[in-house]
Amino acid sequence: MKKLLLSLSLASLSIFSIINPSMASNSLNGTDWKLLSWGNEKSPQTVLKETEISLQFQDDQISGSSGCNRYFASYTLEDEQLKFGVAGRTQMACPEEIMKQEDQFLSALQASKTYTINSEGQLQITYKTNQGSGVMIFAPHNP
Numbered sequence: 001m002k003k004l005l006l007s008l009s010l011a012s013l014s015i016f017s018i019i020n021p022s023m024a025s026n027s028l029n030g031t032d033w034k035l036l037s038w039g040n041e042k043s044p045q046t047v048l049k050e051t052e053i054s055l056q057f058q059d060d061q062i063s064g065s066s067g068c069n070r071y072f073a074s075y076t077l078e079d080e081q082l083k084f085g086v087a088g089r090t091q092m093a094c095p096e097e098i099m100k101q102e103d104q105f106l107s108a109l110q111a112s113k114t115y116t117i118n119s120e121g122q123l124q125i126t127y128k129t130n131q132g133s134g135v136m137i138f139a140p141h142n143p
Contacts, residue, residue, distance in 0.1 A: 028057040028077065028115075033123050033138035038108055040134050051098055053105055054141055055123075066102040068094035073109075082115040082125060108136055 035053035037044035047053055047067070054064035062084065063072040069092050074085035087106050093099070111127040118124055123138040 027117075028075075028082075028123075030058060031123075032056045032141040034141035035105065036122070036137045036139050038105065038134055038136040040132070044134075044137070045104075048098060048101055051101065053101075055109075055138060066105055068092055068098050068102050071106060077115075080114045080116065082112050084109055084112055086110070105136075107131075108134065112136075 033055040035047055035055065037046050039045040051067035052065055053067050055062060056064050057075065060074055060076070061072060062075050063070065065071075066089060069090040071087045071089040073087040076083050087109060089106070094102075107129050108127045109125075111129045113126045113128060115123060115125045121140060125136045125138070127134060127136065
């Protein structure tokens with residue numbers, strides 16, 4: 001039931017932002033997401049089973065878990081353009097593969113270009129890094 005209500009809320013926000021473009025800048029405010037995959041759409045990479053990567057939008061800030069550490073940054077929205085400020089993070093040490101995943105995620109986040117909410121209510125953020133372009137796919141998250 002909660003997923004249905006969230007999907008309907010997101011769909012309503014998307015419709016209102018088309019009708020009233022000024023609402024688009026606030027369409028992500030107050031939302032929470034869990035990363036499902038990222039990378040090339042033909043061969044996406046999934047999140048390591050023992051970790052969770054989350055993304056919360058609140059006012060003009062984001063925060064969440066990057067698998068090992070907590071991170072935070074500013075963000076701006078303009079039309080479908082999504083840009084993040086330089087992310088700060090806590091300095092906990094984790095196993096090498098978790099730290100590698102965290103670095104890849106934060107690099108992709110920093111290189112974000114556009115976003116959409118797809119027909120399944122998932123947040124899709126496209127990015128382009130020195131290693132190539134890709135898409136991060138997030139599902140609504142209820143912590």
